[in-house]
Amino acid sequence: MAELEQQLTTLGAGLDWPPTPDLAGRIHLPASRGGGAQRRWGGASSIYVERRWTLAAVAVLIALAALAAYPPSRDAIANWLNVHTTIQRVPHLATPSPQPPGPLGERLGLGGRTTLAGARKQVAWPIALPSSLGQPDEVYLQLPPDGPLQGEVTLVYSSRPDIPISGETGVALLVTEARGAVDTNFFGKMLGPGTTLEDVAVAGHQGYWIAGAPNVFFFTDVNGDVRNETMRLATNTLILDEGGTVVRIEGNLTKAQALQVAASLG
């Protein structure tokens, strides 16, 4: 080995790397891989304990509780943070907040805007439409490399009766579809504090109702690769394995509403 290479190897032995976390102690796997025996996550059956997120969530809750307290506390917090603004309590949620600028697809990372017909031309699989919602207001298509193999189609429903608009998006519902399969191994990762999972069946298809605000979604694409995607609305979500297509219905809707939408897919 040349001298420089020897010096580099020697140098490598003396580097001050950050301490390696105990990942083995943190990843708890089900007793057997595959199969549907262990779909419930949390507590002893959790495959994944996200300690950092839990601590962060606790810290946020403490901070929010402090902010919701008396004005002197709020002023004190503002002083600590060197934020010289008055923090005011909002008596009720505004509906809906003004939308941030930019096209919806870009803001939510949905891909390029297209039409239903355009999307159907570009993907080789049938796009399921929930007839109970009528025609989507907008359609987006995300192709590889940003999207999964065989693409991902998102149907946007800007407003529908009895379904509130989600946050600042101006959107009531998103129905996202991609070829692949739901990967239950990752449900532990998807479920944060205050989020619950329930198995449901819709017209003979396996489904999962996630109540709360899941932020991330995992599924296996047609190539067997696991993909993780950000939940666009971080609202209640119904996930369905619809004959080789993973359908995700996101929105501030109740379980009954979500099941009704899912049952009308066709």
Next chain:
Amino acid sequence: MEGRPEDDSELFARAQRGEAAAYEEIVRRYQQLAFRTAYMITGSAAEAEDAAQDGFMKAYSALDGFRSGAPPRPWLLRIVANEARNRVRSTQRRLGLELRLAEGFRPGDAAPSPEAASVAAEDRDRLLRFVNALGEDDRLVITSRYFLELSGEETAAALGIPEGTVKSRLARALARLRAKLEEATRG
């Protein structure tokens, strides 16, 4: 043989058959390498921890796709490194990795070759400074090969490039580093 550590292929075969304990042993065995590889890419210990953890989860889920008898390190490194790169992409920021020497490090302790032992402390600091100052491609390939001691195949997997590119990139990186060192010596 009693007490002999189980080899990787046996462990992976057991994990593929669904033995969780075998996979936990794989994680234990490779967590340091996975974490450091992710750290090299993200430049952040927190991001590296998440990337390595998610990488191991994805690898677990994808065990069926692991070809029996294939070397597991490149396979695992590819998954973890992809996860690390995805995190860099999604956060749209890349922290400059600045490696440091451990306090009190003496080369003779770790690699007792006479040639290595002769490298003075000042020279080691200078060498590391020059490595840190290299362009990203050069720094990554040198870190992979010499600091993480990855093979060519493993480096290719970690960096997401063909093995042939590893060789040419490494040769160029070493040439640039050597030129910098010679220039500094002359100056």
